[in-house]
Amino acid sequence: DAGVIQSPRHEVTEMGQEVTLRCKPISGHDYLFWYRQTMMRGLELLIYFNNNVPIDDSGMPEDRFSAKMPNASFSTLKIQPSEPRDSAVYFCASSPRSGQVYEQYFGPGTRLTVT
Amino acid sequence: KNQVEQSPQSLIILEGKNCTLQCNYTVSPFSNLRWYKQDTGRGPVSLTIMTFSENTKSNGRYTATLDADTKQSSLHITASQLSDSASYICVVGDYKLSFGAGTTVTVRA
Numbered sequence: 001d002a003g004v005i006q007s008p009r010h011e012v013t014e015m016g017q018e019v020t021l022r023c024k025p026i027s028g029h030d031y032l033f034w035y036r037q038t039m040m041r042g043l044e045l046l047i048y049f050n051n052n053v054p055i056d057d058s059g060m061p062e063d064r065f066s067a068k069m070p071n072a073s074f075s076t077l078k079i080q081p082s083e084p085r086d087s088a089v090y091f092c093a094s095s096p097r098s099g100q101v102y103e104q105y106f107g108p109g110t111r112l113t114v115t
Numbered sequence: 116k117n118q119v120e121q122s123p124q125s126l127i128i129l130e131g132k133n134c135t136l137q138c139n140y141t142v143s144p145f146s147n148l149r150w151y152k153q154d155t156g157r158g159p160v161s162l163t164i165m166t167f168s169e170n171t172k173s174n175g176r177y178t179a180t181l182d183a184d185t186k187q188s189s190l191h192i193t194a195s196q197l198s199d200s201a202s203y204i205c206v207v208g209d210y211k212l213s214f215g216a217g218t219t220v221t222v223r224a
Contacts, residue, residue, distance in 0.1 A: 042215070042216045048210065091158050095210065102147075104161070104212070106158030106159050
């Protein structure tokens with residue numbers, strides 16, 4: 001399996017522009033997570049899905065952020081309009097349900113720079 | 116206040132030496148404790164996962180311990196290699212994870 005796939009790997013955009021990050025989870029995984037990592041705050045959970053349904057979006061910073069999972073093999077994280085403070089590395093992770101343990105597999109991340 | 120605290124923030128060791136990283140957590144209820152390794156420019160990779168009933172878990176030269184009573188965990192790296200240079204992150208939770216800030220380990224030849 002190719003693992004979790006994210007695109008683009010790098011994104012540079014100007015403040016006010018719309019940004020869309022994409023994720024393809026590992027086939028057969030029931031859970032999908034979006035995280036943000038910054039030097040100041042470390043890794044933070046933004047939102048997660050179970051069987052394509054958003055379960056907890058309490059980590060989404062504000063209404064400028066939205067996430068969708070139209071099917072089991074694709075998810076997007078959209079920022080509109082983008083701001084310089086959104087600059088971070090965004091990770092997608094997926095997880096199968098396996099007993100008590102939810103092993104999470106992370107993608108390579110998308111480094112977003114908003115100027 | 117972060118519910119997962121790690122120490123030290125960073126450390127430098129010579130190749131071949133051992134080191135131990137510490138993690139204290141206050142997350143409740145407790146389900147699983149994980150240690151992840153994150154190389155520069157890459158996503159985190161799981162090293163060990165322990166449930167609250169486990170005391171130790173090994174993965175090659177990495178050994179994690181857990182004391183659920185004191186809410187402490189450690190990650191021991193044996194006979195360090197240059198490839199061990201990375202950030203090591205302590206993570207608590209089930210599907211909704213709480214992350215520590217990480218310990219940056221630098222192994223020098």
